[in-house]
Amino acid sequence: MQCAITVSPLTPTFGAEVLGLHPQTVSDSWPQLRDAFRTHRLLVLRDLPLDEMQFTLLAQRLGPLEGRYVMRRSDGKASSPVHLIQNLDADGRVAANPYGNANYFWHTDKQYHLQPSLATLLQAMQIPPTGGTTEFADMSAAYEALAPAVRERIRGLRAVYSYPHMLRTCLKREPTAEEIEKTPPVDHPLVRTHPETGRASLFVGMYCCAIVGMPPQESCALLAQLQAHATDRRFVYAHAWQPKDLLMWDNRCLLHRAVADFDMARYRRVMRRTVVQGEVPV
Numbered sequence: 001m002q003c004a005i006t007v008s009p010l011t012p013t014f015g016a017e018v019l020g021l022h023p024q025t026v027s028d029s030w031p032q033l034r035d036a037f038r039t040h041r042l043l044v045l046r047d048l049p050l051d052e053m054q055f056t057l058l059a060q061r062l063g064p065l066e067g068r069y070v071m072r073r074s075d076g077k078a079s080s081p082v083h084l085i086q087n088l089d090a091d092g093r094v095a096a097n098p099y100g101n102a103n104y105f106w107h108t109d110k111q112y113h114l115q116p117s118l119a120t121l122l123q124a125m126q127i128p129p130t131g132g133t134t135e136f137a138d139m140s141a142a143y144e145a146l147a148p149a150v151r152e153r154i155r156g157l158r159a160v161y162s163y164p165h166m167l168r169t170c171l172k173r174e175p176t177a178e179e180i181e182k183t184p185p186v187d188h189p190l191v192r193t194h195p196e197t198g199r200a201s202l203f204v205g206m207y208c209c210a211i212v213g214m215p216p217q218e219s220c221a222l223l224a225q226l227q228a229h230a231t232d233r234r235f236v237y238a239h240a241w242q243p244k245d246l247l248m249w250d251n252r253c254l255l256h257r258a259v260a261d262f263d264m265a266r267y268r269r270v271m272r273r274t275v276v277q278g279e280v281p282v
């Protein structure tokens with residue numbers, strides 16, 4: 001079934017709202033959606049109440065789904081490839097913050113893997129009346145806005161990405177032996193090239209802990225400077241969720257974070273999520 005969709009940019013550099021999709025027309029609209037995803041890198045698919053199978057099939061159009069999860073669900077069990085992110089405790093009661101604070105720091109998903117994720121899909125199942133915002137930052141526009149001398153300084157550098165580093169700095173706790181064993185540090189280019197568009201972007205965020213071969217103090221200062229630059233408000237889009245929104249974004253060139261801007265002890269925020277496997281960054 002063919003159905004016209006409209007794609008409208010959300011910011012001057014990235015993100016687009018897509019209207020006119022229906023669960024039965026996603027398949028026919030996929031070529032247009034795929035092009036829009038390459039161009040805009042964050043798609044806000046409005047009013048698209050996919051069930052779990054339809055959601056899974058949509059994600060798999062981009063590639064195989066990520067199956068390795070170190071972080072546990074609120075009931076202590078391992079996450080499945082398609083899972084819920086929710087502020088509910090193991091008994092299904094509203095809980096202030098069952099996952100800790102990691103989502104509130106700028107990051108890109110699975111950056112601590114040798115093959116960080118290509119994309120993440122997040123679907124609103126239940127949202128608070130206001131708030132529950134998700135923010136995105138454009139690491140390509142941020143890279144292009146750097147002074148030429150800075151671009152020259154960071155050209156060819158590699159950085160180390162570590163899950164235990166995130167636990168220590170964001171969650172303020174030591175990793176367990178299992179977490180250390182499952183997530184050895186990896187290194188990637190600090191400036192990565194998008195495999196489809198050839199566009200360069202900074203590859204920073206909460207897992208990025210050091211620059212290979214650089215003295216620690218200098219490395220820390222440079223990473224802090226780049227991170228502050230990449231998340232300057234001129235590169236940021238703040239998404240105010242509407243019921244039945246489905247977002248898909250390109251983790252290879254965007255940072256994201258949740259914002260703690262609603263009463264988590266009172267309102268449910270339940271999101272369906274999956275992550276698409278990516279390639280080795282170059």
Ligand SMILES: [Fe+2]
Pocket residue numbers: 107108109256
């Ligand atoms: Fe995330």
